[in-house]
Amino acid sequence: MSWAQCTCFFSRNIFVRSLSMTFEYFGDESFLTTYKSFLHKLKVTDDKIDEILAEVRRESSDRRFESIRSLERKVNIVKHYTPLSRTSFVLSADDYQPLVANLLRKMKQRRFEMDEVFSLLEPVPELQEVYTLPLLTTACLRRLNAELDAFLASGLPASRPNTMNRQGILLCELPGHLARAHPETPSDPGGADVDLISQGLLSSVGPVSLRCLLQLIFPDIGGKIDSYRAFTVEYEGPAAVDLETTMDSGLSYHYDNAELTINICLRLQKSGDRSFDSAVTMPVDEDAAGGEICFAHPDPHWIMEEPCPPAALVPNQPGWALLHRGSHVHGAQPLAPGYVRRNLIIWLRSTSVRNSHSPCPRCHLRPQIVPLPYWLNGQVVEGKLPPSDQHVITSGFGDGFWLDSLPSQSASLLTQ
Template identity: 30%
Template sequence: MTYYVCRCFFSNNIFLKQYNLHVTYKDEEQFKHDYLQILRKRGCNTEEKIREACREIQKEISRRRHLGEESLKRRNVISSHYTPVHPEIYHLKEEYLASEFLALVQACKANKSASLEEIFDRIKVEKAERVYTFPIFTEEFCRLFVEELSHFEDSDCPKGRPNTMNKYGVLLNELGFDEDFLTPLREHYIAAITSLMYPDWGGAFLDSHKAFVVKYKLGQDTDLNYHYDNAEITLNVSLGKTFTGGELYFGDMFRPRETSNQNARFTEISHVPSIALLHRGQHRHGASPITSGERYNLIIWMRSSAVRNACCPMCFEEPDLVPTVGFGDGFTKQTETVDVCTV
């Protein structure tokens, strides 16, 4: 299977952290026309600051244009030079999975055409709409995984960072976790849950993912701004270490061509190690600042080409496909689609 990105990846949804603003950038004239007023209100009030913002955006666009080839280079260097401290965890084993999770998966597989009563007995339904939490990994696996990530951080290998919102963390495909850990986790376990909980969001047709670990620490990234994900369904697992603060909060669903709801109500969820949180990618959310310690979260953006082939979740148009490497952004040239863009 060949996967693609949409051409809007090189212009849309670029995050200016200093001004807490996602922007679309086609050229400087369009950028000023669309964002100058709001930028001035947020402190970008001189020509030099505007030029600096443009340079930052152009740098990010350049990074995106070379993302596939640079990622492949990093992966080759890592596979040749990095020695894992826990090589056994690169292959998924059921002993790494919580017994509650295995029971939940089994119940979902047994109840594909039955009621969801037994499922809801095994999963926590959060107050935020269609957000669910459940144990997924053992505490011992989380400990080993965090040790592996810390060991990799301390190495001199090149590191690709997750995205413009998270400057600290690891792209797990570059480290070698995709083939034997993340893909079977998605295909053989998580899909059983998402097919029942999110049938209207492609939950039964998840055929690719982007997985990364984000790190929060005082003096580095401490929080995550309000946003939505480039995914149909997101799995967020708290791995540890020890920290305070950092609560997740959920607001409303993103709606294209609608202004942001300034009066949106937020639902806060405390996220503790070894627990997975499952939600729709376009359910807007963020993370409050940690106040002490160090926190690692595993994020898996799960994509359904049957959904996104019809409608790109970032530009909300029919995707204009550009070849890339790996899973790209989950688009394919297959024509079978599931229409959820108006859900």
């Protein structure tokens, strides 16, 4: 029994930033046969096509080893990084906005009215199943940002958050509260992502959880989430951004490899002001800051035609969460010069969907899955997960597929 990923990750949806387009790679000859004439129609020269081919080939090769490299980075981080607090990512009821915390308690006890829900949960006009919610307190944002800033300042190598964003942190690579930094037998059966989500946002035993809310607004899937991929993304206004830099200003249209997505703004402030307290107490002009989340179409098979104005723009507000289906095509508008933004993205997944002979949500084909590796007693191992009392380090849940069978209560971390 093991978490697994679809092999389409190795060869499909390879993003080329210079064209804001995605490509597939099944060898040089196949690539040129598929794309050369099309790129010529876009006035792309042969020399540029050679550059694009080299970029796509390199990315495809890197992806084949990414799960192992991510695991090796996690081992290195567990050994050498000392968090500001072992429980920075463990959420308590006090970390939620009081009105939201009270509503979530009542929802778990089934003592709520629908009017109460929609007095806090705001549907986005003109969009289907897209909602915003004032979720986390200023104190919680301060703690999370301080821990994330401390890790970035450590200089330890970390993975890209996803295949499109260049800056951010995979929370599965950060140590969880159960991590042990023994030099020879380090261990971490979870990670910061497990602390934040399994024991916080989607806890099945805690007094405050989004689980009941997701079941209400997404009744077909909200109660079936059993894995996730959580990461931060960093944006900076375009004055200091171009194709040669490592910072992003905005993000092209895409859909998420997720059944549901939670997007929480952790920071939006002037780039010269690194004081989070002042960024909260002095509200940012959202219209001036830019960086809105732009939604285009609810169907991932939709083909974008240029120019295409978004159906709706959703501004970023620190502490607010944006909830939507992962299949809803969306992007991020460019951030205005002089501003920085940090968001926490959580892709929620369900094995009841992914192991049900349905197409892979990323490639829309029959999934071809391979097990996710883990670290055990000093070496990388693939296959059945060992008992939790072993010196094991895991890094995430792959694509949310479960190899051999659906997760039992002991296997699914969301039952903790």
